[in-house]
Amino acid sequence: MTALSRARTLPEAPPPALVRMRVVATALLVAMAALFLASRALAPLHPGWGFVQAFSEAAMVGGLADWFAVTALFRHPLGVPIPHTAIVPRNKDRIGDTLAVFLRTNFLQPAVIARRMRRFDVAGAIVRWLTDPPEGAGGRFRAGASKLVAQLLEGLDPARLGGMVKAGIAGRLRETAVAPILGQLLRAMIADNRHAPLLDSAIRWAAKALAANEHLVRQMVHDRAGSILRWTGLDETVADKLIDGLDRLIADMGEHPDHPMRLKIEEGLDRLAWDLQHDPDTAARVDAMKAELIDNPALQRWLDGLWEQARGRLLAIARDPESAMQGQLGDVLRQLGQTLGNDPRLSRSINRFVRRTVVGIAADYGDGIVRLVSETVRGWDAQTITRRLENAVGRDLQYIRINGTLVGGLVGLAIHGVDVLI
Template identity: 75%
Template sequence: MRTAPGFDAPPPGLTRMRTVATGLLVAMAGLFFLSRQLVPFHPAWSFVRAFAEAGMVGGMADWFAVTALFRHPLGLPIPHTAIVPKNKDRIGDQLAQFLRENFLVTPVIARRMRRLDVAGAVARWLTDPPEAAGGRFRAGASKLVAQMLEALDPQRLGGMVKAAVAHRLAETEVAPVAGQLLKAAMAENRHKPLLDAAIRWAGKALTDNDHLIRQIVHDKAGSILRWTGLDETISNKLIDGLGGLLEEMATNPEHPLRIRAENTLDILAWDLRFDPEMGAKVERLKTELVANPAMQRWLDGLWEQARSGLLAVARDPERAMRGRLGELLRQLGETLSTDRRLATTINRFVRRAAVGLAADYGDGIVRLVSETVRGWDTPTITRRLENAVGKDLQYIRVNGTLVGGLVGLVIHTVDVVLG
């Protein structure tokens, strides 16, 4: 059995009220014995005795009732006492069922969430956070994040992150995604800047490596060509021709080679999406890339950079909020404030998520509550409940003593008048 978390010492208010209730009961008993001795000296003391006697009976009855909720009075196994300890499991089941029937019901949650403007609240907090609340939130959250990041084993956590990324990459079919991206880019002509960049890179590479071309032509040429110097002429013609071709491709969007390159890209996009053989080649390449030690080192370095960045933000959240991150968050808040379609979409998503969680995990939450209460040991749950409601129960004892005394006084008065 597990012990319920929390501090089980009775709160000061409960101790004080218990003392008051018990003291009042003792006072009634003392007043009863005193008035009983003084009745022969004056008939008025009979009224005091009736008040004290009834108050003592009422106080004792309420003490018994209050005590019987949590334990056996005076340790005697009287039937129908120690109600809470005997029915702990049933109380847990009833509490869980109450939550399920009155709170974790999808219509109730949907109706409640429909009245909440989550996007608006987030927008107001991002654009103009309350200084005190925002500061406390950032300080508390950042401290918690920093402690968690520092407490966790960096190598183990990094290994988990790396394994998760590698697993996700291994499960993802790259070829169809790449083909779809390439098709979308070509439909919006976003591939043309890349093609222009490739042509410029080829021109720069040609200029930077013309000596290699000359050397290759010189080595491949025969002795006669070298003796006559025609190898140099051939090299110049070759370099000039390639350079002119690249310049024409760069300046003429309708150049045949550019069109052929675009057709090749279009065929590649189709093959990536629909050709099984191309998909298999890409998957093999992806597998080799993920298993490559260089890729593993890159993932390690990527996680370390992310962890260092998170720690820097967590240790100094105010600086982060004043920087680029803070500006992005404020822009997000302004967007949520002005774009009602986006706000409506977010609110709808939050509402559906809450309803979905209730529908999918409501029974699990009910079982969690029930099993948690069942897992608490009986003395602990008794102390916890008594500490929670015991102060009000002590007021019942006080009221029972005083009301009982007043009822006794009225009965004695009626008896005297009618007698």
Template identity: 65%
Template sequence: MRSLARVSRSSSAGPPPGLVRMRLVATALLLAMAMLFLAARTQQHVAPFWGFVRAFAEAAMVGGLADWFAVTALFRHPLGLPIPHTAIVPRNKDRIGDTLAHFLRDNFLVPDVVARRMSRLDPARAAGRWLANPSGIGGGRLREGASRLASNMLESLDQERLGGMVRATLGQRLRALEIAPLLGQALTAAIAENRHIPLLDGIVRWAGRVLSANQPVIRTMIHDRAGALLRWTGLDETLANKIIAGLDALLADMAEQSDHPLRAKAEEGLATLAHDLQHDPAMRERVERFKAQMLDNPALADWWQSVWEQLRAAMLRVVRDPDAMMAGGFGDALRQFGTTLQADPALAATVNRFVRRAAVGAAADYGDAIVRLVSETVRGWDARTITGRLENAVGRDLQYIRINGTVVGGLVGLAIHAVDRLL
């Protein structure tokens, strides 16, 4: 982020100091060669030595001026003159953007290339080393940097908009998913592995609590529906006691006897329900209708929103205080997972395979989008912006070309003059 900020500031606030300094050095060297040429020209008749100095200075001026023209022609018209094949970068910025985008696609975003590069990496063991010792060398800075980045990303996202996207995504996935067969398969598997028994036990216990809590209601109902003779003789109370005691004994027997006939009937009913959920069109339609009614209920949307807000708040608390996260039981689990990643080759291979497939899948799915993003971004820049950014990035090194051209040109001129004198 800091480097991007520096690039942005440099492109908008003018050339960086290093570029200005190197321009002054290259220009001063060219002017020095011009003055040296004039001095040698006036002194050439005094001694042959000055002829060598003149040849050096003259060729140095030619080399320096040629390289100045070449460097300047990359970014603008030299001296403002519309000379053909100058201002190369501004005139070809769209082609440069397309070329850069195609270079990224052909060399970095090809699934085969990504897979080959990822095969040489071992992200599982690297993650394992960091998780096992998150406070190691560079670990504190890495954790703090990741914490700030994650916190800034979460805070920058529009809470309402993102919450709406979460609700819409969940709703679409649930509407497209037929849950009746899944429920039937889960229930069938539970019955086959006797995992439904705790459910039946819970239902029996719940029925016992309901019976105990509603005894007055049962007694009142029997009293109101009994005849006058039963009420006059008090048999309605006796009848109510017998019914309540019988139901209570029945529930107790069902709770204690795993082979009770009513439990068998309940298991048979669960098996029938599991079959109907998978194979009965009418049952599946009823489940889908109930699901649609639930999804259309505004209360469910409000509940999802509250869940998202709680999840977002929890993630913010975690990323803002990574030390607290790593200090608790969750941190112990992460450290244990890091140790396991380093010690278990099979697990590390599985994680590496997952990361490799994710990277290859991202390149295959989003490579063209990234290429279009790069190309369209460069096309969207005006000529002055891209010229300023490129010149500020590489202009300092290009000034060395001017300096080298001046020096090399002078040496070549000196060599030619020496050969001419010898021959």
């Protein structure tokens, strides 16, 4: 049997505070019994001992009654199966169902969560942590959460976890309509004239490509020319003229932004931006290319490598968050915190996103959480739930025994005093 299995089979020890209060309540009851015996023996010597006897007698009754009531919640008093005792073990399934309904009604309602989440400034907490992290670089996060994150990353199957991440990214890409996004980006680039450097680079590339492939142009002209042109050598002249013309055309396009050919290309780019946003056929072609790209083994290998790099970086941060916060990552995070702190609109967006996310989780998984609570309590054996509840609230229940003993004694004293006066 492993250490973990032995730990699961061992009963949970009651907390010291519960043991201490149980001893105090029992000792007080025993003291009242001893005081009752002593006062009963001394009652003939002085009338005052009658008050002591009445107090101790009623205190014993009150203490025993409350001991019975407290014990009956969790077990049969003295092992005797008296009706309506051992209430918790007999009703554990109903307790689990009631607790689950209580959680669902009071905590997992989307409206309740949304109302309470409005009080939380998640963005403000992020700003404070990024700009002024507690204890230098992590505080309790470094000591607790970072260790937990590292253990999770090391313990989970890297291949399976990486497959889940890759599948999630691929699924998100498949669901994303790429064509409108590309169209909007292209339209914004054209509007800000940010496409000009790219077009200049394309023109320069075309000039270099033509220079590097002159022999292909000459061979093409030679192959397509007639035998007479080849015999007279005019095919070389035609090839020279063609190459010179293409050189001048490319050079003019690079030097003159208003060149007709360049304007024609920009007109085509503008049309492409419109088609990407509004033409279904263009969008369908882009989606087909996107699907082919996602299914490409090269992209899958790239995603695998990207995940391994991210996993390694996360492990390094989790193992030593202080060093990570002191390096370039720390500078980036602090700058991010300052930016977030200076942008109220972004802060509101983050708070709204967190609120909607939590509310969405409650709406989607609230019933599952309720079932988990109910089924977990149902799965506990009677002794387990009895021990856990008694350890949780037993200390306060022992106060009931103490109060019952003292209040019972005071009531008995009052009754004896009234009897003496009458």
